[in-house]
Amino acid sequence: MTATLSSLTSTDLGIGVGLRTAHYGAILEEKPQVDFFEILSENFMHTGGRPVHVLDEVAARYRVVMHGVSMNIGSTDPLDRAYLRELKALQQRCKARWISDHICWTGVDGNNLHDLLPLPYTKAALRHLIERVNAVQDLLEQPLVLENPSTYLQFAGQDFTETQFLTELVNATGCGLLMDVNNVFVCASNHGFDAEQYLREVPWQHVVYFHLAGHSVFETHRLDTHDRPVCDEVWQLYRLANELSGGRSTMLEWDADIPSFDAVHAEARKAERFRSPRDMEAAS
């Protein structure tokens, strides 16, 4: 492996934001001071136009990490090795510090539903996931970083809670975790568990970075929409997550009804009030 998990978990890149099309102009022209950018991997695959040129310019100036939505790691379809090779090539192009995706599946029988669909937290699903994470890590030659998803149902007859499932997974594979604090809050609300207790059960030595985002509230459930500021409850959970982890790189997601780059960046920088950064890596 070209990178070790400890090298990822000990790297505090600071506070980052997502690189989104709506902000390309502002970023290239104004060259704002940003600790790092997270790119949506698929936005820069199968395209040779402006996105890759923007990425080249951003990667030359800023630190970059990769976050994907189509690895389909939990699916019972065969792994898409062509996709994984393209992912690796993209990482080499933009020198991304790590590659992340979600603990979920996105399709079966070759179809892609483009959603982060829930896995049952069973022994069989865990065995399946461990086998595939190991295969992906062998191909990518680095620890994969996986995010806890927002879910809107739970399966009956599960063998594990989510944190037990995550712990078994990281212990068996050595993979990293992307702890999405907003997803923890959304799931706790939807499924009726204690979000703080969840955070106390997280295997922190495997957590590489945090996600923050806003979500929508409906009468019966909360929906992870990334279309508004982070709510107070999530900021408080983020404070606890920092206490428990000792601090990690943090990234704000804003993917719908996107305001100006300055507004998104200002929302991300609020994280400074809740975190005690470790020795931050100097910006390149």
Add this chain to the structure above:
Amino acid sequence: MTAPLELRQLQRWFAHVVAHPKTADAAMHSRRAKQLVPRRDVAGNVIADNPRMSAAAMLQVYNGGYLARLVEVLRGDFGCVHDVLGGCAFERLVSRYLEQFPSRHPNLNQLGRHFPMFVARRRKLPQRAFLAELAQLELAVQVAFDADEFTPLEGDMLAGVPQERWDDARFVPNPSLQLFAFRHPVDTFYQAWREGEPGDAPAPQRQFVAVFRKHDRVWRQRLPKASFAVLCALVAGRPLGVALAEATAGEPVGEWFQGYAADGLFTAVDAG
């Protein structure tokens, strides 16, 4: 890698419910879903109970999100078609489209690749011939945007072609270049829509259009019929002398050719 059967069966059932064109509840009652998971087993045996939501309501979050998300993606790619049809009709069209052409690619920029052909085949769709060409133009803009990277042919490479070899020279088109002989003036209509002045669906009228990327921007260029024919011949790999024969005497072929080159429509020349 052998997958556990139970998980595969669960995923096939779940995927069917999520992608069903009506609702999650209707999906659970479908023959396909019941073959995988009997309806009576869903609540409690497959989906854990939730005091605030039924199993159908929880699954509907995924079912509703699926169509909404992909309609939004295709609205981004086919905004003009969307506005001509109106939101409801566009959503119904997309729902049918997804049944026939579900996404099979990791990247959403591939989702609309079959949309113009699908529109052309919708016999009950009013103005389908016009809408199919409009969709084709909008798709061409996306395809040009995403085409592979390329380096346009530099002027000094053209200058290096000996005079006596020009007739036999063949050109390699840049990968974003697409040529269309439309039966409707869709480019005129599309431009008016972009300028916020959409009109009624136009009467048939031939329109020849090149769509290509230059300096990371997508350009659409209407061409005279003869210029279009010359360009088509060059793109098909015919020698320059043969391609220029598509034009009639007196037409400004030299000017056209200089325009093609200045627009970066070629990436290489083979002068034999």
